[in-house]
Amino acid sequence: MNQFTFILTRPQMPENIGAAVRGMANFGLSDLRLVAPRDGWPHDDAIPMASGGFDHVQVSVFENLQQALHDCHLSFATTARSRDMQKDVYSPKAAISYRHKNFDFSCKTAIVFGAERTGLTNEEIALCHAIIEAPTSKDFSSLNLAQCVLMMAYEIASFHSKDKPADHVMTPAPLENFNGMFDRFIDVLDHGGFFKESHLRPKIERNIRTMLLRAQMSDNEIKTMHGIISALTRNNR
């Protein structure tokens, strides 16, 4: 099930990373990415909790979430409670089902998990296509990081154990291609005087990113967007 990548952003406890590795290995997942782990990586404290899982899971380290997502086509941010953000919210089951029904095998899909104490920041969530919210109890909703990983790994394995993917619709471009286009887009907007109040800029950027991500543009469509940006910036009226 190499089409799934799990990303832990700023994980604090190596023990949780180890437990996450074990849970992934239990359900046949092998690609774990760490974004800026607090105590560095590799770490001895992760080994006992992994219980041999490192033989099955490859772990790589990235500086930020954007880099960790570079080759992923689709990305889900896991949150305990969905924020006030214009993104689709799926249950774990619905997210996996959505992915399989709408995209073909080669669509690399990232599940992104936040730090133990704080979860994902709004900026991190904005980098993802959609949100996964677990059906947790309202008054005790905060899952342990490794437990959240286990839940998603289990759901992925459950899907494969019964159902098979439908015919492909389209694969979104890898996120690094989207982000290259997006950065250029923001740059020309900036030159066009779009950002009038600089303190609002991060939020407005996030909103535009969210809106464009939702379109899940293919590689061809990213090229079209580049053509559009070129044409618009040539345009003097």
Added chain:
Amino acid sequence: MNQFTFILTRPQMPENIGAAVRGMANFGLSDLRLVAPRDGWPHDDAIPMASGGFDHVQVSVFENLQQALHDCHLSFATTARSRDMQKDVYSPKAAISYRHKNFDFSCKTAIVFGAERTGLTNEEIALCHAIIEAPTSKDFSSLNLAQCVLMMAYEIASFHSKDKPADHVMTPAPLENFNGMFDRFIDVLDHGGFFKESHLRPKIERNIRTMLLRAQMSDNEIKTMHGIISALTRNNR
């Protein structure tokens, strides 16, 4: 969800009991029974891992599994690999579904978990009505005890959460608003020399419309798009 009881038989590590309590509380389960916990009960080492979960879960202790099951109507033994035993074997999902489809609310249902190292003995499995087998990887099938608890708690909560496809957190703008923006967009593209070959224009227009429609823009986002178009057409570089 008091109709579900989780039973840990001969659990070895208080930390795992604490993590199990947290996972149960996360998904609204409140009845945990311990059969002959190795280090006794209560135990201080369970407290940090429970992360406050003891406020939501009642823990009771029994001498053997038979006593722990005394008031349960239906019981499932969780195993990594089903033994050579004449019992029905269910996936976690199928087990919960079977319980809800065949029994009424008052049917108290036990999920029984084995000790960390050894799992359930054949004698313990024999006390249960049926077997639950997780869809784990063949060559790395042994789940951590608390992870197994989490998986079952999640599955129970998922069943109750009425899996709706996705929560669309916003309403797309009326199409006339979209089309007004789109027409203006195409117009400035045309002025920017975007459409080089006129016979391809209908197809390209259609593709751009498809891509932008997929974003399902809200009214506010349509306004943002108008601002973007204005900024881009002001841009002379």
